[in-house]
Amino acid sequence: MPGSETLVELTDIRIKLSGLQILDGVSITVPQGKVTGLIGPNGAGKTTVFNVMSGFLKPDSGTVAFEGRALKRIRAHRLTKMGISRTLQGVGLFATLSALENVMIGGSSHVRSGLLSQSLAMPWTDIETERLRVKALAALAELGIEDQAGRLPSELPYPIQKKVALARALVSDPKVLLLDEPAGGIGAPDMAELERLIRSWVPERTILLVEHHMELVMSVCDLIWVLDAGKVIASGTPDEVRNNPAVLAAYLGEEGAA
Ligand SMILES: Nc1ncnc2c1ncn2[C@@H]1O[C@H](COP(=O)(O)OP(=O)(O)O)[C@@H](O)[C@H]1O
Numbered sequence: 198m199p200g201s202e203t204l205v206e207l208t209d210i211r212i213k214l215s216g217l218q219i220l221d222g223v224s225i226t227v228p229q230g231k232v233t234g235l236i237g238p239n240g241a242g243k244t245t246v247f248n249v250m251s252g253f254l255k256p257d258s259g260t261v262a263f264e265g266r267a268l269k270r271i272r273a274h275r276l277t278k279m280g281i282s283r284t285l286q287g288v289g290l291f292a293t294l295s296a297l298e299n300v301m302i303g304g305s306s307h308v309r310s311g312l313l314s315q316s317l318a319m320p321w322t323d324i325e326t327e328r329l330r331v332k333a334l335a336a337l338a339e340l341g342i343e344d345q346a347g348r349l350p351s352e353l354p355y356p357i358q359k360k361v362a363l364a365r366a367l368v369s370d371p372k373v374l375l376l377d378e379p380a381g382g383i384g385a386p387d388m389a390e391l392e393r394l395i396r397s398w399v400p401e402r403t404i405l406l407v408e409h410h411m412e413l414v415m416s417v418c419d420l421i422w423v424l425d426a427g428k429v430i431a432s433g434t435p436d437e438v439r440n441n442p443a444v445l446a447a448y449l450g451e452e453g454a455a
Pocket residue numbers: 214215217219237238239240241242243244245246
């Protein structure tokens with residue numbers, strides 16, 4: 198978008214899963230220091246885009262560039278080191294770990310090297326544990342839930358679980374934060390707080406937001422990309438996208454199918 202540099206750029210990404218063309222030539226730019234939305238009906242491929250950007254899935258073709266450099270092989274731990282962090286659709290917390298420990302996992306170098314099982318099985322050194330603990334508590338405090346640090350996910354209301362998941366993504370101090378339906382399952386007061394938080398993260402952080410709550414998307418995003426059936430069907434400002442006939446048709450199709 199005018200006046201801002203592109204931080205992440207996907208070019209002509211194609212990926213088949215189980216024989217189905219899930220992304221069919223997707224090109225998306227994410228401007229630095231802005232909030233970019235990625236919307237579209239269920240099954241459009243939004244989470245798959247996140248999986249490609251965060252190295253969970255290797256595309257069949259196409260490139261992912263970060264700060265102008267195309268990445269040859271996208272590996273999850275390298276992306277974390279480069280400053281890309283994500284939340285999962287839902288919450289994805291470890292049931293047997295406290296809120297604090299779940300957040301510490303997001304900052305662990307063992308996790309960064311992709312060895313999650315080792316991270317859980319290996320004792321951390323005292324110094325690393327303390328360093329992580331301090332950072333994790335700060336991340337919980339940023340979200341106003343440091344008093345919940347010792348609780349297990351099952352003891353926390355869903356909106357608090359979502360905040361723990363957010364804290365886990367924030368603890369590595371990412372440049373780019375990929376948020377997959379952060380407002381899913383939360384009510385209006387928490388939604389207003391989420392909006393305030395997202396605004397507080399830019400321009401230091403760059404946000405890519407997948408979200409179904411259109412009011413949130415339209416109010417917080419600078420730029421929106423619309424996916425349908427694995428293709429970009431529209432992009433632009435919230436006003437441009439809101440009034441785009443192809444976008445309206447895609448969402449009407451979804452309602453018709455529901
Ligand atoms: N591992 C997989 N194997 C086969 N199909 C998949 C796989 N993951 C996702 N899909 C399909 O890809 C499409 C896009 O999924 P997804 O990216 O999760 O959509 P969205 O997040 O936009 O709802 C859906 O039709 C989904 O069923």
